[in-house]
Amino acid sequence: MRRGKRKIVRASALLTLSVLALCVSALCVSALSVLAMSVSARAAEEIPVPCLDRFLSLTRQEVKEVALADCADSGGEITRSGGAVIWKRPRGASGEDSGFLRAEKIGEIADGAEAYLLFDNSGGSGVFTFLIAARREEALLRKILDVPGGDRCSGGLRKASVEKERILIERRMTPYMIAKHLTAFSDSPDAKGADGFTFFGRDDWPYCAICCVARREESYSASGDLEEGGDFLISQKDLYDQSLRNDAAACLLRALDAPQGQAWIRLRPEDMPALAAKLGEGC
Numbered sequence: 001m002r003r004g005k006r007k008i009v010r011a012s013a014l015l016t017l018s019v020l021a022l023c024v025s026a027l028c029v030s031a032l033s034v035l036a037m038s039v040s041a042r043a044a045e046e047i048p049v050p051c052l053d054r055f056l057s058l059t060r061q062e063v064k065e066v067a068l069a070d071c072a073d074s075g076g077e078i079t080r081s082g083g084a085v086i087w088k089r090p091r092g093a094s095g096e097d098s099g100f101l102r103a104e105k106i107g108e109i110a111d112g113a114e115a116y117l118l119f120d121n122s123g124g125s126g127v128f129t130f131l132i133a134a135r136r137e138e139a140l141l142r143k144i145l146d147v148p149g150g151d152r153c154s155g156g157l158r159k160a161s162v163e164k165e166r167i168l169i170e171r172r173m174t175p176y177m178i179a180k181h182l183t184a185f186s187d188s189p190d191a192k193g194a195d196g197f198t199f200f201g202r203d204d205w206p207y208c209a210i211c212c213v214a215r216r217e218e219s220y221s222a223s224g225d226l227e228e229g230g231d232f233l234i235s236q237k238d239l240y241d242q243s244l245r246n247d248a249a250a251c252l253l254r255a256l257d258a259p260q261g262q263a264w265i266r267l268r269p270e271d272m273p274a275l276a277a278k279l280g281e282g283c
């Protein structure tokens with residue numbers, strides 16, 4: 001009888017373990033199903049890049065909302081690279097290259113609006129950058145924030161992030177942009193010419209899209225207002241290279257008077273009046 005009881009107990013234990021294994025397996029399957037549904041839902045909620053493109057037209061300042069049904073399926077090809085989504089636009093009517101739009105989501109701001117750093121190429125050599133935040137409102141996509149950038153070195157946004165409802169960006173700058181900024185710190189009537197381009201009596205400031213010499217950090221509110229513009233970080237090597245073929249760049253380099261071999265020259269707001277005065281005196 002004791003052996004019989006042991007067999008019954010052993011069989012009962014095996015049956016219990018089998019049932020538990022089936023239950024655990026079922027729970028795993030259920031958990032995996034829930035995870036898959038969650039991933040699918042997140043993918044479905046992703047803002048279509050062609051819809052973000054609608055905010056980048058020539059009249060983009062006036063474009064405040066777009067209908068998702070009108071732009072979600074706009075042809076072309078969607079690929080992914082790291083955390084970015086790249087939309088290769090359909091070719092034009094004559095078969096010309098229409099370029100691409102690369103979107104990098106940098107975070108969320110007020111009321112669930114999603115912020116994207118956008119790199120826009122229309123088929124040529126230029127790559128224009130923008131920072132757009134948009135929010136889904138049922139069948140509409142509404143633009144909440146619009147921070148303009150520029151073409152590569154000409155004000156292009158190098159990187160961006162969201163920090164406590166503030167947008168932090170790093171902007172690339174040319175000697176032209178530095179000189180234009182410095183005019184605000186000069187009392188001289190010659191600091192800014194009547195044409196809006198001649199600064200400190202010079203009209204040869206480098207402004208090309210590959211004339212990078214500096215970076216600047218800026219902070220924006222969730223509404224898109226500039227709260228703070230930080231220091232300029234000027235690459236002495238890049239400015240020196242430009243000074244070899246441009247007198248205005250050479251003038252700026254002399255005015256900065258930085259020690260040779262110093263990789264980055266930090267230009268703080270308190271330094272700008274003195275630098276503007278030097279430029280006004282002809283360096």
